[in-house]
Amino acid sequence: MLTLALANIRTYARRFVAVVLAVLIGTAFLAAAQMVNASTQASLEKSIGESYQGVDAVAELDWARYSGDGTGQLTTSDVQAAAAVNGVAAVRGEASYGARLDTGTTSLAVGVRQVSEEPWEPVNVVEGDTPTSNREILIDAISAEEAELAVGDTVTLLTGDSSTEVRVTVSGLAAPSMNPLTAATAQVYALPHLITATQPPEARRTVDALHLLLDDPASADVVLPRVGEALADSAAGPVSVRTAQEQTMAEVNSMAGGDEAVTWILLVFVLIALVVTALVVVNTFSVLLAQRSRELALLRTVGASRRQLNRSVLTEAFLVGLVASVLGVAVAWGVMSVLAAVARTALEAPFVTIAVPPLAMLGTVAVGIVLTMSAAWWPARRATRVAPLEAMRPQEAATESARLGWFRLSLGGLLALGGSGLLAWGALGGELLLGFAGGALSFIGVLLLAPLVILPAVRGLSRLTARGVPSRLAGLNAARNPARTAATATALMIGVTLVTMMMTGAQTAKATFDARLASEYPVDVTVDGQLAGVAFDQQDVDAVGGLDGVTAAVLLTPAAVSHAGLPLYAAATESLARVVNQPDYLPAAGQVVLPQGYREDVVVNTADGERTLEAIASQAVTLTPIVTPATAAEIVGEGAGDHQPVLWLKVDDALTPAQALDVRSAVASTLGIDEYSVSGGAIEKGLFTQIIDALLMVVVGLLAVAVLIAVVGVTNTLSLSVLERTRENSLLRALGLRAAQLRHMLSAEAILIGTTAALVGTVLGSIYGVLGVQSALSRMADTVISLPWWQLVGVLSVAVLASWLASVVPGRRSARLSPVEGLASD
Template identity: 60%
Template sequence: MLTLALANIRTYARRLIAVVLAVLIGTAFLAATLMVNASTTASLERSIGESYQDADLVAAVDWDRFAGGDSTGALTRNDVRQAGGVPGVQSALGYDVDPIRASAGEKTVAAGLAEIPGEPWPAPEITEGDLPTRNTQVVLDTESAADAGIAVGDSIELLTEANADPVTVTVSGLTEPSMNPMTAANMQIYGLPKLLEATLTAEQQQQVGAVHLMLDAGADTAAVASDVSAAMADSDAGPVSVKTADEQVMAEVNQMTGGNQAITLVLMVFVLVALVVTGLVVVNTFSVLLAQRIRELALLRTIGASRGQLNRSVLVEAAIVGFVSSLLGVGAAALIMSGLVAYAQTMPEASFVTLAIPLEAVVVTTVVGTLLTLAAAWWPARKATRVAPLEAMRPADAASESQRLGRVRIVFGAVLTLLGAAVLGLGASQGQLVIGFAGGIVSFIGLLLLAPLFVLPAITWIGRLTGRTVPAKLAALNAVRNPSRTAATATALLIGVTLVTMMMTGAQTAKATFDSRLAGEFPIDTSVDGSMAGVELDADSVATVSALDGVESAILATAVASDESGMPVYSADEAELASVLNDPSLVPGPGEVTVPQYVTDDVVVPTADGTTTLTAVVSQSVGLPPVVTSETAATLGAEAPDHPAALWVKAEPGVDPAAALELRTEIAEALGVEEFSVSGGLVEKGLFTQIIDGLLMVVVGLLAVAVLIAVIGVANTLSLSVLERTRENSLLRALGLRARQLRTMLSVESVLVGVTAALLGIILGSAYGVLGVQSALGTMATTVISIPWLQLAAVLAIAIIAAWLASVVPGRRAARLSPVEGLASE
């Protein structure tokens, strides 16, 4: 049977290309996922391990056993001394990086200040300049120095809580930036112990993040670790763990990655989708291939081959194809990952990225790909080899088989669909994501089981819209001649399009929902608090900000009164308030005051004649101060408090939300204030949109793999269908159908399947996306349905183009064959 299988592979190699491509892409996705997890772990080990590379043991707070109470959760210098006094410990180092701010010229950045240790601990490796020799000198990392324009010999100022005035120090040298993700984001500053004593608070000087231990030569690591643990058992910090450096690194890596390969579990969802679609393509391909080889199989039966032998030969053929395709998939994944890692290593912030190709990635991928191909080929093989020899030798048109859906499948699919829809509706109505997710999965499985019931009628109905020409009519008829294969092909594409549409619609609806919620919570796009900024804002400030690109309007809100609690009440012209408030209903009327959500009663304002009560218009914002119109302020007669004015800004419609952070920086620079004093809903929306757009890009990219495999399935099915209908197509040519019309017929047939699957996928995906957002955010905000019509139109256009391209090669092959040659073929 092995000889027969190899012969069939050689004979039908071109027809197996689609199987090889589908399995290759699916297994490459699986292998890449496993490599991503391994590479992430290896990269974190490399980056986090940098902090512990010189330590034999590391003592740190054991957060798994930490119970709070009287424990402080912070190790101290006393703990360092306790650990250092244990026999076998050569030296104990209190490792800590204290957060400070550093100022160079007009730029102030966040920084981390660490001590340069003494012998026997190695000092930072200097790349330029020298180590500090005085307490007024520091070493910086090269990347932060370059960003801030700082060179060796320059002076910088350290801003800390311990000193009201900045501490001026000189940069004596530069060192390589840290690869530890916990510290790499900030400027890294290293100084002598006396500098830390002069710049840090007493509490900061006493606390340490971890205790690094260097052991005597020949010391028993396990025994010393046990003794250190006993010596630190009564630490005020709480329970302390003592691990080797490698064990501590792995503990932190597990904490950062979820401890159970969380990255892999998330990606596996998309891998599963790709593998399911791959399985459908393999089933289709082997179904058509074996239908074409019925006569060959029957001939083998007549010369003595048993049904089991034929079945085994087909499965061996599938196993070989699956095994080779899986190995190619592993190789493709390794090449892609190597390229991505090489590119990442060119960026300074990702220089620690490491490629890891674990053995289990190779083994698991190869086994899964082989078993998937075997499982997908099992049913077509069993069905083909069950045909009696004499029956198979009779002339038959396999393409015209009429296949009906089994009653059990219909009932089971209907039950799953209705049950899942009910659960999904329950999750959406109660805002329960877990319930909604479960209902969505169950209902989608049910719909896939029932797919032939609505896919084939949809193809027939859409086929009527293709025109009354002969090629169009023939295409509509051919598209549904083999219901089972056509439904399976369309279903493969339906899965991918549904999931892509679901993510697009879900993301768009989620953004619209959050925009609505943010409009209520942040009625003002951007505001500058004069008190927080420490500047006096005036009409010139308004003019300066109004001139910036992306700003629609800006107004000055001045404090005109205070309520009984001393909270300032701001005022602005009614028209000005209407121009900046995102919710027009929050513009106060005469005798009204708009207040934050925590103010539930009317506002009483002390005046020269007593008090005045203003009717509260309660907003959903927690940051919007009480505000009245200028007309109402004029009637109060209250004494204006000594409180700086605020600048309120509204962005232009259509401003790219991702540019919100840039606008914040521009406003801060224009007014000469720190960025933290510029806040508002536009910034929040920009941050949210950046995150959701990034996640959407990744998810749609992952799901595009499934769509690509499905398109390969469409091309493969049409190609095999053309081979199967060689005599029929040649007869049509003999009856007068021109080559161009034959190509048109095949193109329309392919596009019909693609358009139908895409339209149904868009409808289902949009419904799932909206209900998914309602399930996830229903308890947080009122869902605002927003359908990304342009994106969905792009999905439909891509499906049409891909389906048309899938028909080009089969159409040319069919058109090149002369009618005489086609009619003579078997």
């Protein structure tokens, strides 16, 4: 049977291309997902391990066992205790503290640590020299470039609270740190005296960790327990003592904890791609074996048993799956290598390392083989059950029924109805897990019942769009093999459904949060003078009011403090009307608008005694309590204590979320304050939209793999149809159908299948997207249904375009064959 299988693969090699492509893409995706996890581990190990070069062991506070009994900070006393242990050659207290470096034009946060000296591993200096005096520093090259510093420049080093400043000279540039724990901050290295001069007093005796050199590194198993005993009574608390390699792995495992979740998320998308791959493989083998029915029957008549033929087909599937899976792993390795090279150069991340776990790659190959053989088993079993004499009958083309068996029909109906009920229950009750389970079950049911929907839809759409002979023939051809058409459309429908589900879910989530933000943040931008520590005045209002994207600005001045200690602010109602998005939140004389949670009237002192201001309750969480200037003038007392004025800004409604965030940066820069002092509805909307859009882009990119495999399936269906309808197409050509019309016929057939799948997928995806968001957010906010119409149109357009492109190669191949050659073919 192996000889027969190899002969069939050689004979029908072109017909196996789609299977190879589908399995290759699916296994490449799976291999890449596993390489991401392994490469992350290897890269972290390499980068973090750099921090412990030339170190034999590390002692640090064991946060896993720390219960709060202790200072939580190692000190120089611990350094001395460890150094006194027999077998320890040297101990260094490793410490880094935050400071600022002022270049005159730029101020940047830096982490300051001591320059390594003998016998420790020296700092890698790429330009200049290490500091030789207490007025010199070494700074990492990347930070120096960003701050436009060069060797010999003089800068000011300030403590975190700016209480101490020292003028220092840049003596050299160090290689950037590869440790992700420190690489995000500019690194400065200095001699001990300079560190003491600029270090906060409370930090001068503390260290972050102890680095140890041993007399004999091979004796670590004996010496390190002694060090642990010496530090057992440390005032800091429980201390762990590990070898440098053990410490590296501990930090890698701590940082890579989230990467396991990322890997599992990737594997979910891999599973989706593999399901689509299985559909393509099943469809391909069904067609191939149907076309070879006479050949199989002839083998049966000359003595081959059903089991032998079945084994031959599975052997074919094994060989095809093996080749495709190995190629998939190779492609994954190539793509990951290119991405790693880009990261090392463009992103300046030299620690990025590619790791190819052998067992995982063997498992990937095994998955590809099992998937291919499993998908081929049912078509093989069905084809070999046909009686030899029945299969020997002449037939123009193999046709397959799409009639569903009672088991599939019953199971699909049960899953679809039961899952839909769970999904609805989850949506109404705000139960995300219940909604997710219901959605998954109902979608499986829909896939089982897909032929009941897709085939009538194909026929109906073909009748609506049939214009001319080629289009009518395309409709007839699409309906000729219902099972094949249904399987092809279902594969594409899966991808379209999931893509549109994510798009609709993202749009509905944004609309829901926009509505909630509008009620909780009645002002686009709020600048809190109390948080910024700045007393804003009218000049500041004029300055920010003239910024691009800002249409109005109002100054709220502290007016009074109520009896309950609530600070009140005043602003003219006509000015507030220009910036407040909720007209109900504008105070009248004698009223005070209060934030969420405050409903009782407010009592204040006036010249005529106590006065009660009518409370206007709101849903705004961050609303500043406001009164009119006339009401504020009646209140007597010491004003609003030490509270600072507040700025409210209105931004242009036409601004995109990203532009709204740019306004935030511009306001902070104009007022000379930090951006965290600038908040508001427009800012929150911009941040939320950026997060949602980024997640959507990643998810759609991952789902695109499944769509690509489905498009391969469309190409495969058309290619096989062209092969089995060679004589028919040639007869049409002989009767007057032009080559261009033949290509048009195949394109119309592909577009018909693709459009049907896209329309059904779009409807399903929109429903799942809305109900999914309802399940996730209904307990937080009222769901606002919003469909991304242009994105949905884009998905439909891409599906139709991809289907048309899938028909190009089969159409050209069919049109090139002359009618005479086609009619003479078998």
